[in-house]
Amino acid sequence: xxxxxxxxxxxxxxxxxxxxxxxxxxxxxxxxxxxxxxxxxxxxxxxxxxxxxxxxxxxxxxxxxxxxxxxxxxxxxxxxxxxxxxxxxxxxxxxxxxxxxxxxxxxxxxxxxxxxxxxxxxxxxxxxxxxxxxxxxxxxxxxxxxxxxxxxxxxxxxxxxxxxxxxxxxxxxxxxxxxxxxxxxxxxxxxxxxxxxxxxxxxxxxxxxxxxxxxxxxxxxxxxxxxxxxxxxxxxxxxxxxxxxxxxxxxxxxxxxxxxxxxxxxxxxxxxxxxxxxxxxxxxxxxxxxxxxxxxxxxxxxxxxxxxxxxxxxxxxxxxxxxxxxxxxxxxxxxxxxxxxxxxxxxxxxxxxxxxxxxxxxxxxxxxxxxxxxxxxxxxxxxxxxxxxxxxxxx
Amino acid sequence: xxxxxxxxxxxxxxxxxxxxxxxxxxxxxxxxxxxxxxxxxxxxxxxxxxxxxxxxxxxxxxxxxxxxxxxxxxxxxxxxxxx
Numbered sequence: 466x467x468x469x470x471x472x473x474x475x476x477x478x479x480x481x482x483x484x485x486x487x488x489x490x491x492x493x494x495x496x497x498x499x500x501x502x503x504x505x506x507x508x509x510x511x512x513x514x515x516x517x518x519x520x521x522x523x524x525x526x527x528x529x530x531x532x533x534x535x536x537x538x539x540x541x542x543x544x545x546x547x548x549x550x551x552x553x554x555x556x557x558x559x560x561x562x563x564x565x566x567x568x569x570x571x572x573x574x575x576x577x578x579x580x581x582x583x584x585x586x587x588x589x590x591x592x593x594x595x596x597x598x599x600x601x602x603x604x605x606x607x608x609x610x611x612x613x614x615x616x617x618x619x620x621x622x623x624x625x626x627x628x629x630x631x632x633x634x635x636x637x638x639x640x641x642x643x644x645x646x647x648x649x650x651x652x653x654x655x656x657x658x659x660x661x662x663x664x665x666x667x668x669x670x671x672x673x674x675x676x677x678x679x680x681x682x683x684x685x686x687x688x689x690x691x692x693x694x695x696x697x698x699x700x701x702x703x704x705x706x707x708x709x710x711x712x713x714x715x716x717x718x719x720x721x722x723x724x725x726x727x728x729x730x731x732x733x734x735x736x737x738x739x740x741x742x743x744x745x746x747x748x749x750x751x752x753x754x755x756x757x758x759x760x761x762x763x764x765x766x767x768x769x770x771x772x773x774x775x776x777x778x779x780x781x782x783x784x785x786x787x788x789x790x791x792x793x794x795x796x797x798x799x800x801x802x803x804x805x806x807x808x809x810x811x812x813x814x815x816x817x818x819x820x821x822x823x824x825x826x827x828x829x830x831x832x833x834x835x836x837x838x839x840x841x842x843x844x845x846x847x848x849x850x851x852x853x854x855x856x857x858x859x860x
Numbered sequence: 861x862x863x864x865x866x867x868x869x870x871x872x873x874x875x876x877x878x879x880x881x882x883x884x885x886x887x888x889x890x891x892x893x894x895x896x897x898x899x900x901x902x903x904x905x906x907x908x909x910x911x912x913x914x915x916x917x918x919x920x921x922x923x924x925x926x927x928x929x930x931x932x933x934x935x936x937x938x939x940x941x942x943x
Contacts, residue, residue, distance in 0.1 A: 479892075479895060479896045482893045482919075483893045486890060486893070486925065491922065493920065495922060496918050503896075
């Protein structure tokens with residue numbers, strides 16, 4: 466709306482006001498200053514008719530212009546303000562074109578610093594353009610970090626969210642042209658040996674320690690037909706290849722409570738309400754709790770985000786009685802099995818086959834000590850290169 | 861109030877009508893203003909006049925035969941054409 470504040474001077478000002486009423490000219494905020502002068506606000510659209518009514522009988526002075534139109538005109542007339550506003554808009558727009566923050570999720574063994582360094586080398590860093598080719602960055606990341614099994618990059622405005630998933634440590638392969646043995650990476654009883662190249666060095670059911678040679682890459686040459694010295698022992702060195710399966714024993718100790726805490730309701734309870742306005746919460750359950758031990762139950766009745774965030778819930782605080790109950794054997798056995806499964810999941814590779822497991826329960830004062838022995842069948846062979854003596858002796 | 865009285869109240873455009881509440885007074889069917897000062901406003905309504913007396917009286921709005929008066933209204937007087 467556009468209004469003009471006018472100051473009128475002249476005799477019989479009530480006549481002018483009466484004429485305005487008659488002509489349907491709207492006036493606002495009429496202040497009678499004296500018998501000969503008053504001020505008022507006239508609509509911009511009514512002003513030509515009003516000034517015609519005023520004519521030469523009264524003296525008309527426009528003191529101020531109010532409303533959106535004069536405000537816009539005033540702003541537009543100030544060039545520096547427009548330039549400043551445009552610069553501000555450009556800065557805001559430019560900010561959205563660059564990465565302002567990078568957050569990394571899901572890393573375990575790798576550090577955030579390492580990942581950020583690699584991202585920087587791949588072209589994604591704080592201050593870089595948002596139009597960076599994410600596929601190229603991801604490929605670069607896979608190349609530079611061997612442990613990385615998956616990476617996802619998403620933009621939320623200027624925030625880049627990088628989610629990574631790490632795989633297992635990569636096994637450094639031995640060069641195919643280099644002679645090597647297959648040695649035991651774990652100790653256990655040999656169950657099965659599959660030698661594709663090399664000579665089997667251990668028998669079935671024999672116990673091997675870590676580092677023992679299982680498939681040897683050193684083969685003795687039996688046929689000495691073309692040898693200059695038939696009595697000497699000659700060796701041939703090969704790149705041993707194959708798999709060795711052994712029964713490995715894993716011992717694991719865990720503890721359990723003898724007694725279980727049982728909660729029983731007494732039947733006494735108090736109803737209440739919870740009201741949350743924005744970040745402020747008032748809960749009647751927090752104000753008055755007459756019970757030593759209680760359970761809190763709640764049902765949300767109203768949950769609004771607009772026009773303002775408000776949540777209303779009804780709740781009930783029920784009194785509880787606690788009892789110590791001795792746990793049954795079956796329950797203890799079940800929990801022990803769960804603990805064993807958890808141990809296997811966390812400590813043994815997925816390829817391992819569980820052959821047998823035994824549990825031993827040793828009751829102590831308030832706890833039960835559970836000793837679990839797990840017998841597993843797993844591949845324990847690991848390639849270890851060696852330098853052939855003839856090559857080593859060569860000056 | 862009888863039906864006829866309600867008709868007269870609603871549709872008679874030449875009778876003075878005034879509504880005062882607090883520091884605001886609404887005068888309807890105003891045809892012309894006779895006196896406008898800080899202490900007294902007298903308006904003609906065709907077949908009668910309304911006079912408002914008080915202190916610091918100002919006309920906040922004036923249009924379509926209606927004026928809204930602000931200020932401390934102390935006295936309301938109605939005059940007929942005869943008076």
